[in-house]
Amino acid sequence: MEIHQNSHRQAKPCIHAKNLVLGYVVEQQLHTIANDISFDLYNGELTCMMGPNGVGKSTLLKAIMNQNPPLKGDIWLDKKEIRLMNEQDRAKNIAVVLTEKIRSGLMTVRELVALGRTPHTGWLGHLSKADNKIVNQVLEMTHLDVIAQKKLSELSDGQRQTAMIGRALAQDSSIMILDEPTAHLDLTNRFEIMYLLKKLAKEAGKAILVVTHDLEVAMETADQLWIMINQEPLVSGSPEDLMLEGHIQKLLPGNKWEIDASNGKIRLKNPGVLPEITGPEHLIYWVRNSLRKNIEMPMPEKIVATENPFEITIYCNQNHYTFSRTSEMVRFLKKGK
Numbered sequence: 001m002e003i004h005q006n007s008h009r010q011a012k013p014c015i016h017a018k019n020l021v022l023g024y025v026v027e028q029q030l031h032t033i034a035n036d037i038s039f040d041l042y043n044g045e046l047t048c049m050m051g052p053n054g055v056g057k058s059t060l061l062k063a064i065m066n067q068n069p070p071l072k073g074d075i076w077l078d079k080k081e082i083r084l085m086n087e088q089d090r091a092k093n094i095a096v097v098l099t100e101k102i103r104s105g106l107m108t109v110r111e112l113v114a115l116g117r118t119p120h121t122g123w124l125g126h127l128s129k130a131d132n133k134i135v136n137q138v139l140e141m142t143h144l145d146v147i148a149q150k151k152l153s154e155l156s157d158g159q160r161q162t163a164m165i166g167r168a169l170a171q172d173s174s175i176m177i178l179d180e181p182t183a184h185l186d187l188t189n190r191f192e193i194m195y196l197l198k199k200l201a202k203e204a205g206k207a208i209l210v211v212t213h214d215l216e217v218a219m220e221t222a223d224q225l226w227i228m229i230n231q232e233p234l235v236s237g238s239p240e241d242l243m244l245e246g247h248i249q250k251l252l253p254g255n256k257w258e259i260d261a262s263n264g265k266i267r268l269k270n271p272g273v274l275p276e277i278t279g280p281e282h283l284i285y286w287v288r289n290s291l292r293k294n295i296e297m298p299m300p301e302k303i304v305a306t307e308n309p310f311e312i313t314i315y316c317n318q319n320h321y322t323f324s325r326t327s328e329m330v331r332f333l334k335k336g337k
């Protein structure tokens with residue numbers, strides 16, 4: 001696979017759409033899901049799309065893939081209207097990883113990855129030397145080489161997901177679209193896969209669009225975020241700008257949860273006043289966290305945290321009590337109800 005250095009944002013987006021209306025035709029009736037959807041997808045960038053369940057993210061992906069064209073408006077791939085392109089042309093330009101399970105469990109990982117070459121070889125086509133080289137490169141970069149001969153039925157969910165990503169990589173298209181690619185992956189692999197996608201975007205100049213519910217991974221890896229909220233236009237920008245402008249906070253409507261704008265972490269809203277806590281910074285953070293998660297319990301007047309040894313002393317009703325774990329303190333405070 002040719003890797004081209006491409007660190008600057010290209011002036012023109014590779015996919016562009018303005019004021020789309022998305023929805024479905026059910027029994028000849030139009031069901032609108034989202035209005036006013038405009039976006040630009042750029043080469044060289046990893047873009048993460050986020051939004052609540054049912055807002056229309058998969059519907060937008062299906063519109064880009066022409067599986068369910070927009071009810072109004074057009075999507076452009078460079079200068080071509082996507083709905084007018086033939087399937088093979090689209091497949092050469094756009095590789096897709098959806099959340100569906102693969103049916104043929106008898107296929108090996110290598111065979112699945114090799115399937116990604118189909119738009120280049122045709123359904124009956126044989127893999128050329130160059131095709132095999134690309135398949136080998138993909139197996140290596142995704143660390144699938146060690147399980148290349150395993151059957152798909154023998155894989156864990158995460159390995160199968162990585163193999164699906166491998167198939168899309170072997171397609172070697174300039175645009176990749178992935179629907180929740182990290183959903184089954186463990187903590188390390190979530191970041192590994194997203195970093196691999198980010199690297200591919202940057203070094204091979206690909207435009208990669210990922211739907212995810214994983215805010216932490218998206219904040220850490222995305223160049224661009226697209227946020228879809230019910231009844232609102234799609235908002236796009238860097239994760240940092242969208243956090244500072246208050247858009248990311250809208251992913252958590254209601255009064256229960258909020259995003260801490262200083263570090264992007266999700267936490268329970270703090271309706272009450274927490275007691276004063278003194279001690280080293282990192283201890284204060286976790287002691288406060290244990291209180292915030294149990295905001296309904298009676299709070300002490302003051303807390304002092306010390307380390308070496310770790311101790312938490314709470315002051316209430318002119319008494320003080322010392323604990324060596326936050327859970328012991330919480331259990332004690334809860335009993336005071």
Ligand SMILES: Nc1ncnc2c1ncn2[C@@H]1O[C@H](COP(=O)(O)OP(=O)(O)OP(=O)(O)O)[C@@H](O)[C@H]1O
Nearest residue numbers: 024026031033051052053054055056057058059060
């Ligand atoms: N084939 C269909 N026909 C009619 N309505 C559909 C169809 N597919 C999805 N919908 C509806 O469209 C809305 C948006 O669905 P979509 O799958 O795009 O949401 P999403 O944002 O991807 O959600 P999630 O985060 O849960 O995957 C939902 O209300 C869903 O019920």
